[in-house]
Amino acid sequence: MPAAGDSAALRTPLDAADDRILTRVFAAYMVSATAWLLFTTAVGLLVSFKFAYPDLGTAPALSFGRLRAIHTNGTFYAWASQALVGLALYIAARSSGTRLYSERLAWVTLALLNVAAVAGTVALDLGLSNAQEYREWPWWIRCILGAGLATAAWNMIATVATRDSEDIYLSNWYTIGGTLWTIIIVLVALMPWYQHGLGQVAVQAFFMHNAVGLWFTPLALGVFYYALPKTLSRPIYSYSLGIFAFWTNLVFYPIIGAHHFEFSPLPWWLQTTAIVFSVAMLVPVLAGSANFLLTLHGRYERIQRSPAIFIVFGVFGYLLGSMQGTVEAFRSLQQLWHLTNYTVGHSHMTMYAFISFAIWGGVYALLPRATGKYPDNLAMGIHFWLSAVGVAIYVIALSAAGTIQGLVWLRGLPFIQSVVDAAPYWLWRAVGGTLMFLGHIVFAVNVWAMIFGRTRSDRSAAAPAVAAA
Numbered sequence: 399m400p401a402a403g404d405s406a407a408l409r410t411p412l413d414a415a416d417d418r419i420l421t422r423v424f425a426a427y428m429v430s431a432t433a434w435l436l437f438t439t440a441v442g443l444l445v446s447f448k449f450a451y452p453d454l455g456t457a458p459a460l461s462f463g464r465l466r467a468i469h470t471n472g473t474f475y476a477w478a479s480q481a482l483v484g485l486a487l488y489i490a491a492r493s494s495g496t497r498l499y500s501e502r503l504a505w506v507t508l509a510l511l512n513v514a515a516v517a518g519t520v521a522l523d524l525g526l527s528n529a530q531e532y533r534e535w536p537w538w539i540r541c542i543l544g545a546g547l548a549t550a551a552w553n554m555i556a557t558v559a560t561r562d563s564e565d566i567y568l569s570n571w572y573t574i575g576g577t578l579w580t581i582i583i584v585l586v587a588l589m590p591w592y593q594h595g596l597g598q599v600a601v602q603a604f605f606m607h608n609a610v611g612l613w614f615t616p617l618a619l620g621v622f623y624y625a626l627p628k629t630l631s632r633p634i635y636s637y638s639l640g641i642f643a644f645w646t647n648l649v650f651y652p653i654i655g656a657h658h659f660e661f662s663p664l665p666w667w668l669q670t671t672a673i674v675f676s677v678a679m680l681v682p683v684l685a686g687s688a689n690f691l692l693t694l695h696g697r698y699e700r701i702q703r704s705p706a707i708f709i710v711f712g713v714f715g716y717l718l719g720s721m722q723g724t725v726e727a728f729r730s731l732q733q734l735w736h737l738t739n740y741t742v743g744h745s746h747m748t749m750y751a752f753i754s755f756a757i758w759g760g761v762y763a764l765l766p767r768a769t770g771k772y773p774d775n776l777a778m779g780i781h782f783w784l785s786a787v788g789v790a791i792y793v794i795a796l797s798a799a800g801t802i803q804g805l806v807w808l809r810g811l812p813f814i815q816s817v818v819d820a821a822p823y824w825l826w827r828a829v830g831g832t833l834m835f836l837g838h839i840v841f842a843v844n845v846w847a848m849i850f851g852r853t854r855s856d857r858s859a860a861a862p863a864v865a866a867a
């Protein structure tokens with residue numbers, strides 16, 4: 399029996415029928431998630447052009463307030479969540495050397511996530527909003543989302559329960575743990591007695607940060623722990639370090655949400671605790687990042703022309719974005735950066751450079767193994783560079799704009815001065831966003847090739863015919 403950290407544990411074959419079911423499910427989640435990526439980032443792009451050209455699309459259905467929430471909730475719960483759940487189900491079966499517990503349940507999950515996303519998008523565009531960030535969807539739609547997560551957790555747990563080894567592979571700790579915690583977070587945020595007053599602020603802080611810290615982060619890390627050893631053909635550097643990062647993540651993350659509401663009427667001790675724990679977050683972040691980078695050590699040649707390049711970029715997105723978050727949490731810097739564009743830069747440094755790159759790394763590493771169909775290397779490279787350069791421009795432009803806005807406000811200058819000063823950077827953000835969006839179109843073409851394209855054997859069979867023609 400392979401040891402838990404051994405890459406052999408990642409490689410157990412299924413029988414052909416089970417294999418086909420798993421591939422079908424995995425492919426369907428990726429198609430759906432990719433469609434949402436295109437839609438929600440097209441909306442994000444339109445919103446970014448509205449900063450530079452405020453008269454663009456003035457109908458209520460195209461107004462900034464509605465489209466912004468459609469972009470944020472859609473990228474969160476449709477693009478990233480569907481992609482991560484699809485990857486987590488695939489990893490659960492593959493790393494456990496067993497079949498997916500229930501294909502039907504997997505379709506129910508995908509249907510619930512899509513019903514929630516469509517209903518949420520339509521509701522927001524009609525102006526029906528809960529007006530709390532990242533939980534703008536009306537409560538009954540968030541119940542559907544919660545049901546989707548519950549069915550996903552059930553399928554993951556039941557799949558891993560029938561594994562052929564004693565140990566549960568590290569990735570499943572992260573993906574199952576993250577899904578269970580998120581169900582709790584969604585439920586807490588629905589409780590009627592936390593919908594007003596200071597309780598509402600505290601719960602909003604709890605929800606907001608845990609949506610990113612206990613949902614997207616553990617799922618994306620779970621993908622790293624499986625996809626990185628796969629692409630490098632070697633085990634993860636340290637299984638124990640991975641477990642250590644898992645538990646410290648759980649100890650420190652849940653309490654740091656109050657750093658979103660510093661200088662608010664929330665108890666001062668709660669804000670201070672949140673800041674202290676934001677610093678403590680360096681422990682799991684450094685442990686996790688070191689584990690990934692040490693796994694990579696000595697295999698740098700494997701990064702080029704392989705999905706590992708997305709994973710490595712994602713690891714740096716995680717490391718730098720989280721360290722940026724720690725610094726941002728200090729009161730002295732919150733005074734400067736809170737409510738400015740700097741936070742939006744941090745959001746994309748993390749949700750894009752970390753989470754979205756982790757998903758892309760996982761999809762490019764695992765989908766071809768499932769379908770036997772590979773994307774064109776050049777097309778994968780074009781996607782990488784468009785998204786990488788695009789997000790770099792995005793984050794640098796907004797970090798500069800946010801710092802300038804903060805300085806203008808601290809000096810007590812008229813608000814309009816900060817608008818005038820930030821305007822050129824907003825145009826740069828739109829330029830970066832355009833590159834990112836073009837990258838997503840190339841990604842969609844690659845997903846198509848990985849699912850509906852030709853296998854490598856088809857291509858080599860066609861090659862002599864092409865040469866003869």
Ligand code: HEM
Nearest residue numbers: 439442443445446470473478741742745749754831834835
């Ligand atoms: C083409 C790519 C993208 C573009 C052009 C874009 C653009 C934007 C814009 C213009 C905003 C509003 C910012 C503001 O109010 O000042 C925004 C907010 C946001 N976007 Fe994106 N975005 C893109 C991709 C993504 C992706 C893939 C994700 C997540 C996976 C994401 C997550 C967010 C979040 C969390 C916010 C809220 C930021 C905050 O309030 O701090 N974006 N985006």
Ligand code: HEM
Nearest residue numbers: 610657658676679720723724726727736737741745748749
């Ligand atoms: C050590 C880890 C981290 C710390 C200490 C941290 C800290 C912070 C702080 C202090 C803010 C508030 C900024 C403000 O309102 O002025 C913030 C916002 C945010 N963070 Fe992080 N962050 C961390 C990691 C992450 C990760 C990994 C993600 C994504 C997966 C993320 C996503 C976000 C988002 C989306 C916001 C914007 C929230 C809003 O709209 O107000 N953060 N973070």
